[in-house]
Amino acid sequence: MxxxxxxxxxxxxxxxxxxxxxxxxxxxxxxxxxxxxxxxxxxxxxxxxxIEGDSTPECEPVAVGGCAVFSPDRMYRYRLERELPGEGIIAAIIMVNGSDADETSNDHTVRKLIGFGTRLGWRRIIIGNLFAFVSTDISGLRTAADPIGSDNDRHLEEIIAAADIVIVGWGTVKKLPEALRKRWIDVVRIADRLGQQLYCLDVTDDGHPKHPLMIGYDAVPHPWDAPWFPNRVPAGLEVAP
Missing domain, CATH: 2.20.25 (N-terminal domain of TfIIb)
Structure with a gap:
């Protein structure tokens, strides 16, 4: 940035x-x-x-506060928040799985999101994931007894409901174990039920939202056209009696 x-x-x-x-x-x-x-x-x-050195240091905006919600054993991270300076909107970011970023420490993804938030005028970032299981590598989902987490859907619903904009960014589903590749549908159904439009910063070849780390800072959120799946009730529509 x-x-x-x-x-x-x-x-x-x-x-x-x-x-x-x-x-x-x-x-x-x-x-x-x-x-x-x-x-x-x-x-x-x-x-x-x-700052020592002959070159211009990297611009890494910092958050002014943060918090996180973990399971008691800290195997599952259900929610991560970062407060940014100034006024603006609340952005929910739904990605793939929990990382080792916590109440005070940031990983590369969180730092990238803080950069996006600073540029796009967010005052708070709330991060959730398809899978709450904490792993620095997505391959960890293959061996997790419960990669989703027993309380994850409740937290995702609260995150989506609290946001002014909901941006999804879990990347291609091809990288997931086959049994987990339709998990994204649950998140779309939650957003539809709450009447929330989902946005993304870019899409992968299979039509899913790209992960923020794969995207330049010149990207702006735009509505995500989710792949078709049966019995969907899009946001803002009601089922006829």
Missing amino acids: NHRWGDPVRFPHKTEHECLNGCRTIKVTRHESEAARDVVWPEFWRDGEK
Whole structure:
């Protein structure tokens, strides 16, 4: 994600620009006169400490708060939240399975979502998954006795109901064990029952929503046209008596 530098703040021998994405990086351009010529060089600072190196540091916006709901044995993560600076909408993100991100630590996916949220104007991110079982590798779902989690559907319903926008991103279902490849239908039915349109950032070759890690920051959410399945009642429609 690229930095968005704010307006310059000028001092006698330096100019500062703060990143507006919330990553706490400050670009300092120093300027001195030496031997009848101007010498200019950049520095980057974060939290009062100089960032070493010759290149511009990566922009990684940070959340201002977070929480998580795990099962008592912490084998299942049902809900993960991150609060972002400023005002905006609440975004629910439904992906594939629980990771080792927790109440305070972020993984690559959560950091990517914070970047999306900063760019798209979200004030809160609520993460749920098709499968609540915690595993750093999707292959862990193959050996889990219960990959979904006994309380997962209740939490997914609460997550979807609480959101202003629901973005799905579980990736291609071909990577899942065959017995689990229709689990996504349960989530679509929950959203339909609540009258929530599902959105995605992009789609895979099989028509399913791409995982956020596979997508650039220039993507914007758009309605997801879910593959057909029988007896569906789309969001906003009622079954005739």
